Amino acid sequence: MSAQPLAMAIQSIVDKLNQVKHSSALEPILQISADVCPLPMLAWLSAQQTFPRIYWHGRDKTEEVAAIGSCYDFSFEDDVDDNTLAETYHQQCMLSNNHDIRYYGGVAFDRTIPCWPEFGRARFVLPRIEFRRSGDQHRLIVNLKTDPEVLAQECDSAIAALQELTPARPLPPPHKLTPMGRCDRPEYNRWKELVEQVTNKKFNQDTPKVVLSRLTQLEVNDDIDPWMVLACWQARNPNSFQFGFQFSHERAFISCSPERLYRRCQQELYTEALAGTTTRGFTPEEDSQLAQALLDDTKNSHENQLVRRHIVDTLNPLSNYVGAEERPTVFKLNHIQHLHRSIRAELRPGVTDFHLLQSLHPTPAVGGLPRHSAMSFIRQREGYMRGWYAGACGYFNKYESEFSVAIRSALIEPGRINLFAGAGIVAGSDPDTEWQELENKLATIMSILVEL
Numbered sequence: 001m002s003a004q005p006l007a008m009a010i011q012s013i014v015d016k017l018n019q020v021k022h023s024s025a026l027e028p029i030l031q032i033s034a035d036v037c038p039l040p041m042l043a044w045l046s047a048q049q050t051f052p053r054i055y056w057h058g059r060d061k062t063e064e065v066a067a068i069g070s071c072y073d074f075s076f077e078d079d080v081d082d083n084t085l086a087e088t089y090h091q092q093c094m095l096s097n098n099h100d101i102r103y104y105g106g107v108a109f110d111r112t113i114p115c116w117p118e119f120g121r122a123r124f125v126l127p128r129i130e131f132r133r134s135g136d137q138h139r140l141i142v143n144l145k146t147d148p149e150v151l152a153q154e155c156d157s158a159i160a161a162l163q164e165l166t167p168a169r170p171l172p173p174p175h176k177l178t179p180m181g182r183c184d185r186p187e188y189n190r191w192k193e194l195v196e197q198v199t200n201k202k203f204n205q206d207t208p209k210v211v212l213s214r215l216t217q218l219e220v221n222d223d224i225d226p227w228m229v230l231a232c233w234q235a236r237n238p239n240s241f242q243f244g245f246q247f248s249h250e251r252a253f254i255s256c257s258p259e260r261l262y263r264r265c266q267q268e269l270y271t272e273a274l275a276g277t278t279t280r281g282f283t284p285e286e287d288s289q290l291a292q293a294l295l296d297d298t299k300n301s302h303e304n305q306l307v308r309r310h311i312v313d314t315l316n317p318l319s320n321y322v323g324a325e326e327r328p329t330v331f332k333l334n335h336i337q338h339l340h341r342s343i344r345a346e347l348r349p350g351v352t353d354f355h356l357l358q359s360l361h362p363t364p365a366v367g368g369l370p371r372h373s374a375m376s377f378i379r380q381r382e383g384y385m386r387g388w389y390a391g392a393c394g395y396f397n398k399y400e401s402e403f404s405v406a407i408r409s410a411l412i413e414p415g416r417i418n419l420f421a422g423a424g425i426v427a428g429s430d431p432d433t434e435w436q437e438l439e440n441k442l443a444t445i446m447s448i449l450v451e452l
């Protein structure tokens, strides 16, 4: 089918919905789609009236999704045990054999403690409406439940949702904010203490790595469009994942993260160790020198090696094969560069996203090693709640999934922007240098938001 203007794509889906209204013996979830002409997804998302609003852009640039509303919405705000999560995951995967059905969402960094309102410890949505670009194909997609008791109502609400769609309108032009205040948590003196505690010989023997992080809050007067900010961020770091979740007017979480937690195609798994950081040079020569110095640096190599080793050890019992790059390469971003090692595995039959999220996340690139003691250090001493920062965000279905680690992220609330940055603290870490690493990690988003 060839691409058609949006109004025609909507009409063709409405016609199909009217046809299926009284059908029986359908799969529990029905997906109806129509090819459609391309549209600017972030501008479109910003113009819609409905929540949730979700945006997902893969790192390899072949895929982009803008989604609104929900057909299913699983939100775990309060205490949730892993058995409940496993059961919900399993039930949803059993509902459909359609490869195109996708649940988008995230899991908080630490799902054992309370998290941000609306986001919860984990939340996944099967959207009501999606615009999805896969390679050159653009589709308008609608999802609905087909239980005979709700089918007619589902068709009506899908039709209403389609009719409420608002055309894309240009995003507001980027403008620099004048923050009325900035507050860092932990602030520098506390940071120094924490880095000293982690690098203390006795502590470090048992807990060789803790990724400490900082919340930077900017107080602002302006009304900020999160999708405009994400569009600017995306333009500066096109080789990163870009995603956003907004469940109400109150807050939006956006991220431009370089880090893949994993990509799964059936039982084939792609993951990576991304840790170890330096800045970019002003000239190509200086840039290569900095990259070489990063590759040669003992502290940064150790940071990356701990992540690689842990991921391989975690995947071994779940896989028939695990292979990891011996030598790191350098992954370049707008303001910084990282050490990177690719890892590939062939998962054993029966290993699901639930097992992968449970065992891989949080990796020592955002948590630490051993996980339990690093996490309890962070929980007790970091001094703020990370929420979905450094959580796992992405999508899944029975056949394929992809999750990014939500670093380089921001939670935008009325009157306040919350920015997050962390740094892997290992033996040899220096508080000043690691503090500067936090600043370097914020440099891109700061250059978008404020006059430097």
Ligand SMILES: C=C(O[C@H]1C=CC=C(C(=O)O)[C@@H]1O)C(=O)O
Binding pocket: 211, 213, 259, 274, 275, 276, 277, 303, 338, 364, 365, 366, 407, 408, 420, 421, 422, 423, 424, 425, 441
């Ligand atoms: C925890 C973050 O970065 C991680 C990913 C890449 C490099 C890192 C580092 O060099 O410390 C961190 O492990 C963050 O950006 O908030």
Ligand SMILES: [Mg+2]
Binding pocket: 275, 276, 277, 303, 423, 424, 437
């Ligand atoms: Mg580092």
